[in-house]
Amino acid sequence: MDLRARTDECLILRGRDYNETDRLLIVFSRSFGKMSCLAKGVRRNNSRLKASTQLFSYSKLTFAASKGLAVITQGEAIDVQAGLREDLTKIACAAYIGELLDAALPEEKPQEGLFVLGVSALTLLCSLDEPFLLLRYFELRLLAELGYRLNFGECGYCGRSAMLPRLSACAERGGLLCDSCRSRMSAAYGQALKLPTVSGGTCRLLDGLLNWDLRRIFTLKVTPAMQQEVDAACAAYLAYFLGRPAEKARENLLLYYKV
Ligand SMILES: [Zn+2]
Structure with missing residues (x-):
């Protein structure tokens, strides 16, 4: 000071x-x-x-x-x-x-972008009556402001388009991993990778939360299955980039607000 x-x-x-x-x-x-x-x-x-x-x-x-x-x-x-x-x-x-x-x-x-994000x-x-989308929006944009902008358009290993029925959320690879790359990496590591799976629809929702205008986000219809997938993916990204303090914050949140 x-x-x-x-x-x-x-x-x-x-x-x-x-x-x-x-x-x-x-x-x-x-x-x-x-x-x-x-x-x-x-x-x-x-x-x-x-x-x-x-x-x-x-x-x-x-x-x-x-x-x-x-x-x-x-x-x-x-x-x-x-x-x-x-x-x-x-x-x-x-x-x-x-x-x-x-x-x-x-x-x-100073982190003015994060300050504006926090205030808004x-x-x-x-x-809001239902804060789910706002919390996930906040988490993904917080990571982006910190320099960890995730990519939900393609597999972070082979570059295949994310227009697939199923992918995995993989922070280490910058967002997503397709099934073939997941199998290849599991074989290379000698064990099955523990990663949350996400549908193609959930990938588009994650992409929207990170990149769309906020007013458009709140017009989205989200199924309970997509909510679960988005929630698990965001939890994994936060834990990877921010570690134990972020996990602790989520545990505290879950005492009063569960998806
Ligand atoms: Zn791939």
Whole structure:
């Protein structure tokens, strides 16, 4: 943290109580990236920082010039995202988005594309009855913003078109693997590869989630079988690229929201 006071748009990703009246927060600042910071006295009833430092709030925060942990001195809520606190499912989905961002972001490295993605995902979540497609959209685009843009148009090994009745989700190969390449790789590794299988229709859905305009995505009709396949594929991609923290975030989500 440098020694100048600074003000920026922030998302409150995570938080926990600290001392008697403070909270330690992990915030995602548009210009400065992920930061740990202290909201002093915020658990007092009359604290002026209460709304702007609530979990999932989208706020303009000012940080004091200080060494070490940043301290929030002023806050103005742009959107407290009240809709996210309506029920346990929404709270769990919003917490999942916060945990994934926390897992994916290094400290104090600006990631404006991810910031915009995070704000739009949380804002949309407020108004959706069924968050399944939004969560999968968020996961695939999060990976793309981090430099892991998956390809759902062809087998990542031989380049055959993905217009096949069945393929496998394979993060190592950048998205998909056709059955022949899966058999070849299994033989080379000396054991059957444990990969989720996906139908051609599911591949097109994954491609849409990654590349289409959001309004078009929500017009899609998705069968329960496709939901299961998309869910298993996205879980495998996240685990491969983000490791244990992403698996942990999914386990927490599953306590309140199952596909
Ligand atoms: Zn292939």
